[in-house]
Amino acid sequence: MNNTHGRSRVAIVGAGPGGLAAAALLAAKGLDVSIFEARKSIGGRNGKLQLGEYSFDIGPTFLLMPEVLEGVFERAGAKMSDHLKLTRIDPMYKLFFPDGTTFEPTDDYSTMKNALEKMSPSDAVMYPKYYTYMDKKLSSVLPILSTPYLKARDLISMDLLKAAPYLRPDRSLAGELSSFFKDERVQLSFGFQAKYLGMSPYECPSLFSILNFIEQKYGIWHPEGGLNAITDALASLCRSLGVQIKTESPVEHVNIVNGRVTSIVAGDEIVYADHFVVNADISDFLSKSVAVSDRKKYTDEKLSSMKYSCSTFMMYLGVEGTVDLPHHSVVFSGDYKNFLHEISSSGTLPKDPSFYICNPSITDPTLAPKGKSALYILSPVPNLKIGKIDWEKERTSYREILFNSIRTKFGLDLEGRIEVESQLDPI
Numbered sequence: 001m002n003n004t005h006g007r008s009r010v011a012i013v014g015a016g017p018g019g020l021a022a023a024a025l026l027a028a029k030g031l032d033v034s035i036f037e038a039r040k041s042i043g044g045r046n047g048k049l050q051l052g053e054y055s056f057d058i059g060p061t062f063l064l065m066p067e068v069l070e071g072v073f074e075r076a077g078a079k080m081s082d083h084l085k086l087t088r089i090d091p092m093y094k095l096f097f098p099d100g101t102t103f104e105p106t107d108d109y110s111t112m113k114n115a116l117e118k119m120s121p122s123d124a125v126m127y128p129k130y131y132t133y134m135d136k137k138l139s140s141v142l143p144i145l146s147t148p149y150l151k152a153r154d155l156i157s158m159d160l161l162k163a164a165p166y167l168r169p170d171r172s173l174a175g176e177l178s179s180f181f182k183d184e185r186v187q188l189s190f191g192f193q194a195k196y197l198g199m200s201p202y203e204c205p206s207l208f209s210i211l212n213f214i215e216q217k218y219g220i221w222h223p224e225g226g227l228n229a230i231t232d233a234l235a236s237l238c239r240s241l242g243v244q245i246k247t248e249s250p251v252e253h254v255n256i257v258n259g260r261v262t263s264i265v266a267g268d269e270i271v272y273a274d275h276f277v278v279n280a281d282i283s284d285f286l287s288k289s290v291a292v293s294d295r296k297k298y299t300d301e302k303l304s305s306m307k308y309s310c311s312t313f314m315m316y317l318g319v320e321g322t323v324d325l326p327h328h329s330v331v332f333s334g335d336y337k338n339f340l341h342e343i344s345s346s347g348t349l350p351k352d353p354s355f356y357i358c359n360p361s362i363t364d365p366t367l368a369p370k371g372k373s374a375l376y377i378l379s380p381v382p383n384l385k386i387g388k389i390d391w392e393k394e395r396t397s398y399r400e401i402l403f404n405s406i407r408t409k410f411g412l413d414l415e416g417r418i419e420v421e422s423q424l425d426p427i
Helices: 017-028 066-075 109-119 121-145 158-167 173-178 184-189 192-197 206-218 228-240 282-289 300-305 336-346 391-410
Strands: 009-013 032-036 048-051 054-057 086-089 094-096 220-223 244-246 251-257 260-266 269-272 275-278 311-320 328-331 355-358 372-381 418-424
Touching: 009 017, 009 260, 017 032, 017 066, 017 228, 017 275, 048 311, 048 418, 054 311, 054 372, 054 418, 066 228, 094 184, 109 121, 109 184, 121 158, 121 206, 158 206, 173 184, 173 206, 192 206, 220 228, 228 244, 251 282, 282 300, 311 391, 355 391, 372 391
Parallel strands: 009 032, 009 275, 032 244, 094 328
Antiparallel strands: 048 054, 086 220, 251 260, 260 269, 311 372, 311 418, 328 355, 355 372
């Protein structure tokens, strides 16, 4: 198939971390790999925002299980430590509850148990049982999460049978946690991670209790330069292996013959390859790049009827001076269940929002000028499908709600210290 080098050719759509990692692994196996990225820069949701001398991650700010990433580098014949400098964040984050109490989870077992004893002595007694159960659950679940299930017979495996007792599709994340802990603050501390998936702990399947436990067992890490540095490191690895990364090359059409992709149209180029990998938002990619007749069950009606997670309102602030907050802070609404209802069901803009503040400059001085801070503020809000919110009208007032909450909770008046600012609301 138009193979000029005698090697199988692979075309990858999207230069996010997944596309870059796939490219590195395939190139290391001797394949001829090209990546096609629609945007001017690589990274996808793990990209970088530069405002003057301030640098921000536009998306994720927690790195979990760095050994998985390290495995990518090793399988590609490289060392992660040659590309990335990681710092362990401990305590992992600070949680602020509406009653004024705080909690600082850690990945050190003894310290964690002692912190629980101060907040909820009765729940601290249950922590060893919870930890033992979750340790077994995680070790049982991880093998099946890294196994492809492509055919019905793939479901018949010892790994899946071992994990079955822990999957419990009949139970929510909140339901599983309530079987161990009675204090709502403890349940929330071990369950708010469902928001990483854009879900409510009361609806999220119990399988995802492993998210919090992964933090407790393996810790949370920060790469120097931000999580976007992972993207740059993977891109550097790819290029060293001969991978071509083409930006501003949106895939406009996928040519399919007899149920098999034969080529893609990227910009003005028709790209033929032996194999294709798509690392893009599936609903958006299918609706824009694949003909309806080639999508089988993924009709326009099915795609439009899909349920989507909540969205977010983001603020990226470069501020004068240092900020007396830890690297990661989470502030919970006075009525968390109602807050979840607002952003997931009713589609109304919260008056008392939960929000997250990332203050990475306290760990990583490369992100802001000396003596200044790069702040990342995120508040979950309804997505555009359920929320009929006119963000042109509401953006300023919602920004003020968040600044007032920060002022009340922390005594911080950030507005007068802002040197640069960028906002991102649902689009």
